[in-house]
Amino acid sequence: DGGITQSPKYLFRKEGQNVTLSCEQNLNHDAMYWYRQDPGQGLRLIYYSQIVNDFQKGDIAEGYSVSREKKESFPLTVTSAQKNPTAFYLCASTTSGTGFEKLFFGSGTQLSVL
């Protein structure tokens, strides 16, 4: 079955540590997105990518980095510069040019600080 796979489901970060969240899709989607969700809050856009080897900053990119070396993969690194990383992280993908009618989300990664 086609879909988006995020891993791990739960992740713990020590202070000063960089951690990487995985996002893989087999939907042949061009566009991929990373959102952050804090309790009682909506989704805020961290980074997005429309095509391979290209990505743009979203509204809250500071302290995060991404890469898009393959169409299927869009990993997110939470760096030590992100001082408040505890949140629920959601990856999503859609086909470019068709809007968001077919925006699919992964199951999310809950990141916590030890």
Next chain:
Amino acid sequence: QKEVEQNSGPLSVPEGAIASLNCTYSDRGSQSFFWYRQYSGKSPELIMFIYSNGDKEDGRFTAQLNKASQYVSLLIRDSQPSDSATYLCAVKVSGGSNYKLTFGKGTLLTVNP
């Protein structure tokens, strides 16, 4: 900053009643509007989208759009306990060539048996 505003709730309705969820947006050039349902600890799932002024119905759900007043609403008829969730309004903002959705903070709906 282009904003999307929702009443955070909680909105509590009895089973079988109509639940009405509202959303306002600041970007007058917005063209596409989406409603997502999110259960606690889960990812959002799309339940409705609307582009044109007026009503769009899908089963027990009706989305209503009024671009002049810059609001979009979601009505849930015959509410069921399984409808208890957070409902997120999302707007595709205008400007630029890249696609971005802006989300509201969500309204928590509780349907009481």
